[in-house]
Amino acid sequence: MSKKLILYISFVVACGLSLITYSVFKINPHHISDIVILIIFAAVCESLPIYINTNVSVSVAYAVDLMALLLLGPYEGAVIASIGNLLLIRDINGKIKCALNTPYYKTLFNISQIAISVFMAGITYKYLGGQSGYIYPKYLVEAIIASCVYYLFNSGIVAVLIKLLTNKSFMSIWIMDFKWGTINFLFLAFIGILMTSVFVKFGYIALLIFFVPLIMVRYMFKLNMELKQSYYDTINALTKALEAKDRYTLGHSKSVEKLAVYLCREAGFSEAHTEMVRIAALLHDVGKIGIVENILNKPGKLSKEEYDHIKQHPVSGYEILKDVPFLKNVRYWVRYHHEWYNGNGYPDGISGRQIPLEAEILAIADVFDALVSDRPYRNAYTREEAYKIIVDSEGTQFSPRIIKLFKRAYEKNKEDFKHDF
Numbered sequence: 001m002s003k004k005l006i007l008y009i010s011f012v013v014a015c016g017l018s019l020i021t022y023s024v025f026k027i028n029p030h031h032i033s034d035i036v037i038l039i040i041f042a043a044v045c046e047s048l049p050i051y052i053n054t055n056v057s058v059s060v061a062y063a064v065d066l067m068a069l070l071l072l073g074p075y076e077g078a079v080i081a082s083i084g085n086l087l088l089i090r091d092i093n094g095k096i097k098c099a100l101n102t103p104y105y106k107t108l109f110n111i112s113q114i115a116i117s118v119f120m121a122g123i124t125y126k127y128l129g130g131q132s133g134y135i136y137p138k139y140l141v142e143a144i145i146a147s148c149v150y151y152l153f154n155s156g157i158v159a160v161l162i163k164l165l166t167n168k169s170f171m172s173i174w175i176m177d178f179k180w181g182t183i184n185f186l187f188l189a190f191i192g193i194l195m196t197s198v199f200v201k202f203g204y205i206a207l208l209i210f211f212v213p214l215i216m217v218r219y220m221f222k223l224n225m226e227l228k229q230s231y232y233d234t235i236n237a238l239t240k241a242l243e244a245k246d247r248y249t250l251g252h253s254k255s256v257e258k259l260a261v262y263l264c265r266e267a268g269f270s271e272a273h274t275e276m277v278r279i280a281a282l283l284h285d286v287g288k289i290g291i292v293e294n295i296l297n298k299p300g301k302l303s304k305e306e307y308d309h310i311k312q313h314p315v316s317g318y319e320i321l322k323d324v325p326f327l328k329n330v331r332y333w334v335r336y337h338h339e340w341y342n343g344n345g346y347p348d349g350i351s352g353r354q355i356p357l358e359a360e361i362l363a364i365a366d367v368f369d370a371l372v373s374d375r376p377y378r379n380a381y382t383r384e385e386a387y388k389i390i391v392d393s394e395g396t397q398f399s400p401r402i403i404k405l406f407k408r409a410y411e412k413n414k415e416d417f418k419h420d421f
């Protein structure tokens with residue numbers, strides 16, 4: 001951990017813990033039973049996040065925290081949100097995760113950033129004139145502004161942490177976070193304000209009204225994730241079938257997939273976008289399935305006819321994938337993975353910006369892995385040799401934009417730039 005990072009985490013934790021302690025003393029004793037119930041509800045919601053994909057999850061606890069601060073005020077809100085987060089128990093791939101088996105500084109940072117965000121939102125609501133437990137329609141605008149303050153603090157504190165961990169620019173992290181986070185935020189802010197109003201009218205029944213749909217939505221997302229995983233497994237099986245036929249490219253698709261992910265990260269692609277590029281990487285040579293084995297596995301030099309036959313594989317791949325609606329864009333990336341920046345590639349001879357960035361990612365990952373693998377007519381190049389060959393192809397085979405991404409990805413993940421499957 002860098003000195004700056006330790007300093008930042010210590011600062012957030014010091015502010016958060018002071019706020020929590022101060023809030024505990026400021027709590028209205030009449031609210032104790034409400035606080036206990038809402039802490040339990042927040043902890044249950046924190047423990048049941050909705051997984052959008054394997055890495056990104058959304059916690060409905062945000063709506064509960066918002067409800068707590070609007071209903072009871074900033075002090076109670078901060079205590080409910082932070083203790084609710086402290087008590088979370090999650091099942092991650094069969095492993096139980098809770099505060100007891102999480103590094104203490106992570107737990108402290110999480111509860112502190114939540115306490116700060118909720119407290120700031122609660123104070124904003126209070127100073128704008130909003131009254132606890134009476135939102136709609138009189139204080140709706142104040143409640144919406146308070147929700148925005150919560151979101152700004154919450155994402156801002158995390159964005160600074162990511163900046164210190166990854167060295168990316170603060171704004172680019174924040175904008176990326178906003179890109180996929182805003183819709184979730186709007187939805188959860190709406191739920192939080194609605195829950196508060198229903199709670200004011202009907203009491204604790206409101207929690208039940210929102211809990212049942214939450215479980216249903218969670219189940220739907222889980223099914224969706226399992227479906228995506230089975231697509232991925234099927235594609236993997238198809239790639240293995242191809243590699244069984246073409247013995248020189250054993251593990252090639254997996255290596256291309258791994259390098260493509262690093263390049264997608266540098267390009268700032270979202271998780272969903274990266275997932276499609278991963279699928280394209282696994283399928284980029286699927287068109288070779290139609291090429292006769294003695295050409296694919298020929299150890300010596302290929303004749304012109306044989307080479308022309310191999311050059312058909314991007315089009316064959318495109319044809320194979322074109323009827324799969326789920327792979328709408330992937331088919332073009334597969335088709336263009338042998339195109340060159342200067343137009344000397346195949347099959348269509350397109351050039352410059354006509355080549356999609358995703359196809360350029362596949363191309364550069366494909367070439368790098370081919371260079372660092374043994375071939376019947378030559379030994380594998382070293383990582384450094386392959387890097388130099390690729391960088392020297394700027395302006396001919398590769399565009400300046402993809403070379404820039406490649407250099408950055410290589411510098412950050414040098415150890416992984418090898419053929420290892």
Ligand SMILES: [Fe+2]
Nearest residue numbers: 284285337338
């Ligand atoms: Fe290819």
